[in-house]
Amino acid sequence: MEKPRPRRISDFKPTLTKLAQTSHYEVRFGRAVGGLGNYLRKRGVDKRFIAGEMGLLCSQATLPGSSLATANITGAYTGITEKFAHSRIFTPITLTFYVDKEYKVLKFLEHWMEFISSGSGVDPSGDTYYFKMRYPDEYKSNDTRIVKFEKNHFQFLEYRFVGLFPKAINSTRVSYQNSQVLKATATFSFDRYICGESSSLARSLGLDLNNNAALTANARSNASNYNDVELNRVMNNGINLLNDGTSYAKTQYRHSTFNKDFTSSVSTLSGTNVGSGIIDP
Numbered sequence: 001m002e003k004p005r006p007r008r009i010s011d012f013k014p015t016l017t018k019l020a021q022t023s024h025y026e027v028r029f030g031r032a033v034g035g036l037g038n039y040l041r042k043r044g045v046d047k048r049f050i051a052g053e054m055g056l057l058c059s060q061a062t063l064p065g066s067s068l069a070t071a072n073i074t075g076a077y078t079g080i081t082e083k084f085a086h087s088r089i090f091t092p093i094t095l096t097f098y099v100d101k102e103y104k105v106l107k108f109l110e111h112w113m114e115f116i117s118s119g120s121g122v123d124p125s126g127d128t129y130y131f132k133m134r135y136p137d138e139y140k141s142n143d144t145r146i147v148k149f150e151k152n153h154f155q156f157l158e159y160r161f162v163g164l165f166p167k168a169i170n171s172t173r174v175s176y177q178n179s180q181v182l183k184a185t186a187t188f189s190f191d192r193y194i195c196g197e198s199s200s201l202a203r204s205l206g207l208d209l210n211n212n213a214a215l216t217a218n219a220r221s222n223a224s225n226y227n228d229v230e231l232n233r234v235m236n237n238g239i240n241l242l243n244d245g246t247s248y249a250k251t252q253y254r255h256s257t258f259n260k261d262f263t264s265s266v267s268t269l270s271g272t273n274v275g276s277g278i279i280d281p
Contacts, residue, residue: 030143060096163191
């Protein structure tokens, strides 16, 4: 290891000017389905609000953390106690939301927790009401995400939560003093999280789970442009099936990978030739 030496500010300025900012993030709640979705919709919280506006109203979020539980092993080496990991522990996250004038934010949190404990089916306003918890697969969300990104939207990090549900809602203070935007804070528990993209598109492109970490912004842009070109080709030069007897678009398609044309004549069941079309390679 070389000894420390004097360095100029210009030597490390490029590193210190490329730091991530805390204010660029997005929270995306998965659509509430099944009994939970119906339960919330009856109380004025529709799926569109959950999937769109609820995440936009999140004024403060926490990127998830985790730790490893360890066990001590003594005796393998004389006088040494070793530690081995046996479980991974995930820390609950806390989200703070601006409350809208229709109070859908509070309704979403309150009635989600209410749904979890409403397995008894008894009228909650009755004197004989009691709590009964529902099965986890009825109230847990597997598609809620927090996306941390930068101004150019090319550098980002996605966290997908599996088995997420609200564990606690903090008390919300109101006052006759100077009016401020009302906020609600809730703590969410989850079974685990996935760091990196996990959609089917990301898997097909090989970008899931933060693979291809060296992929540059230009490469992502080129991939996006390629997708746009392919979409335009399909929409503009694809097969016309508007009416019987309408000819297929006679556009020769040369696949860049196989370097050959994938076109052939197409005919109806009666044997009438209606032109040429693209054969799936």
